Amino acid sequence: MALTFGIVTFPGSNCDIDAYHAVVDALGERAVTLWHADHDLQGADVVILPGGFSYGDALRAGAIARFSPIMREVVAHAERGAPVMGFCNGFQVLCEAHLLPGALMRNAESKFICDWVHLRVEGTNAPIFLSGYAPGQVLRIPIAHGEGRYVADEATLDALEAEGRVAFRYVDAAGAATPAANCNGASRNIAGVTNAAGNVLGMMPHPERAVEGLLGSTDGLPLFQSLLARVGA
Amino acid sequence: MPRYSVSIHVVPRKGLLDPQGKAVADALHALGFGAVKDARIGRHIVIDVEGDSPDAARAHARAMCEKLLANPVTEDFEIAAVAGG
Numbered sequence: 001m002a003l004t005f006g007i008v009t010f011p012g013s014n015c016d017i018d019a020y021h022a023v024v025d026a027l028g029e030r031a032v033t034l035w036h037a038d039h040d041l042q043g044a045d046v047v048i049l050p051g052g053f054s055y056g057d058a059l060r061a062g063a064i065a066r067f068s069p070i071m072r073e074v075v076a077h078a079e080r081g082a083p084v085m086g087f088c089n090g091f092q093v094l095c096e097a098h099l100l101p102g103a104l105m106r107n108a109e110s111k112f113i114c115d116w117v118h119l120r121v122e123g124t125n126a127p128i129f130l131s132g133y134a135p136g137q138v139l140r141i142p143i144a145h146g147e148g149r150y151v152a153d154e155a156t157l158d159a160l161e162a163e164g165r166v167a168f169r170y171v172d173a174a175g176a177a178t179p180a181a182n183c184n185g186a187s188r189n190i191a192g193v194t195n196a197a198g199n200v201l202g203m204m205p206h207p208e209r210a211v212e213g214l215l216g217s218t219d220g221l222p223l224f225q226s227l228l229a230r231v232g233a
Numbered sequence: 234m235p236r237y238s239v240s241i242h243v244v245p246r247k248g249l250l251d252p253q254g255k256a257v258a259d260a261l262h263a264l265g266f267g268a269v270k271d272a273r274i275g276r277h278i279v280i281d282v283e284g285d286s287p288d289a290a291r292a293h294a295r296a297m298c299e300k301l302l303a304n305p306v307t308e309d310f311e312i313a314a315v316a317g318g
Contacts, residue, residue, distance in 0.1 A: 059276075060304055067301075096304070103306040105245075110252040151249060151307060185250065 002030045003231055006044025008074070008090075010036040010065045015051030015088065019208045023048075026211035027224045036068040045231055046083045047074050049090030051144070051206060061104060061147045062092030071097060083128055083227060084200045088145055091192070091202035100193055100202045101160070102152030104145075108185025112146035116216070117183050119191050119205060120171040124164030126198035128230040132222030138175045139168075139219035141205040143183060148204040150186040150193070157187055167192040168203055234283040237290035240314040243303045244275030277313075278302060287315045 005023045009016045016033065023031040032042045036054075041047060054065035065071070071093075078084045078099050086094040094100045107113060119141055121133040133139070152160070160166050168191040172181040177189040184204070192203025207220025245251040253274040261269045280297065284290035294312050303310040 059302070063301065063304070095306075101306075103304050105249065105307055106252050108250055108252060110256060149250075153306075 003046060003228060004042075004044050005029060005031045006034045006041045006047045007031055008034045008036060008047065008049050008070055010052070010054035010068060010093075012054045012056050013050050013052035013089070015206065015208065018206070019048045019050045019087070022208040022211045022220070022224060026221060027228070029224075029228070034070055036065065036070050038070050039073065041070075041073050041077060044077075046085065046227055047077055048208075049074070049084070049086035049093050050208070051088030051090060054089055054093065057147075060096070061089060062094075062096040065089075065093045066096040075099065078195070078200050081197060081199050083231060085129065085223075086202040087206055087208060088148070088204055091204055092147065094200060094202040099200050100195055101156050102150055102193065104147050104204070105149045105151050106147050107145070107149055107183075112144075113148075113183055114144040115142065115183065116140055117143050117191075117205060118171050118173050118175070118181065119168040120175050120177065121167070122164075122169055123167035123192075123194055125196075126165075126167060126194040126201060127226070128199060129194070129201045129223055129226050130167065131229060132226035136175065138171060138173070139210075140217045141207055141210045141219055142216075143205045145184070145204055148184040148186070150190045150204070152187060157190075160190075160193055161188070163196065165194045165196070166190055167194050167201055168205070234285070235318040236281060236283050237287060237315050237317045239280045239282055239290055239294040239312060240316075241278040241280065241294055241298060241302060242275060242311045242313050243278065243298070243308050244273050244310075246307055246309050247273070249307055275308070287318060291315050
């Protein structure tokens with residue numbers, strides 16, 4: 001049975017069609033588009049909060065989107081243990097909604113960065129998203145953000161690491177988490193994290209833009225394929 | 234019901250890197266303001282709110298800060314003034 005992905009569009013989302021393309025064209029599964037003012041997830045098994053600038057990033061990135069009507073359903077979906085992924089602005093929304101700890105601040109160098117980066121797969125508590133990767137695998141995935149510097153207090157960062165909840169870290173091509181590879185100045189080079197239950201993933205990079213050779217990388221595709229193996233089974 | 238103008242300051246928490254503040258501090262140094270030790274850039278929010286009293290308006294504003302206006306992970310807020318009534 002096909003898996004249904006629900007892709008949320010907030011006013012100002014601009015990666016929702018990219019996510020739709022990844023799910024429908026690259027993965028071959030079903031997707032439904034969900035408007036921010038909707039009150040139901042239309043049977044989605046997996047929810048994706050896409051990138052963009054929801055509500056024009058008014059106040060803080062993700063701060064207003066968090067209170068959209070659809071987010072009540074997204075939170076309930078997550079609390080049932082069902083999968084929720086947020087990429088870029090979606091990650092910011094998940095942090096603002098307290099589905100993930102921490103926050104995303106302005107990049108350390110202040111500039112918007114649109115580039116390819118290397119990520120190392122580290123998470124161990126969320127095979128639902130990561131089982132398609134080898135532990136420690138180095139990926140090439142694009143980023144495009146101005147406010148992607150992950151921050152959390154030291155105790156939270158220690159807990160994330162101890163619990164295997166750092167999903168991805170920014171690394172160099174050889175897989176080393178160096179300061180130079182830390183594109184936005186994130187705490188401990190963190191690019192993505194999961195919740196304690198392992199069913200909510202947030203990451204600043206864009207796996208949905210790395211799902212076919214024409215785009216320059218297919219390293220994002222296993223993230224979606226992992227879900228097929230785990231949720232579809 | 235009386236109306237109050239509540240001034241709220243939201244600033245990045247001390248100790249967290251504030252790239253805007255750092256750029257401004259560097260610029261001030263370049264302009265000869267060597268006495269500047271640090272700068273942080275936040276927001277000044279003015280809320281026009283109805284309330285029974287200045288204290289009620291202040292309590293309202295505090296709840297707004299906790300729920301939306303400030304991010305508890307990265308920002309501190311201060312209700313700087315309550316005017317009107």
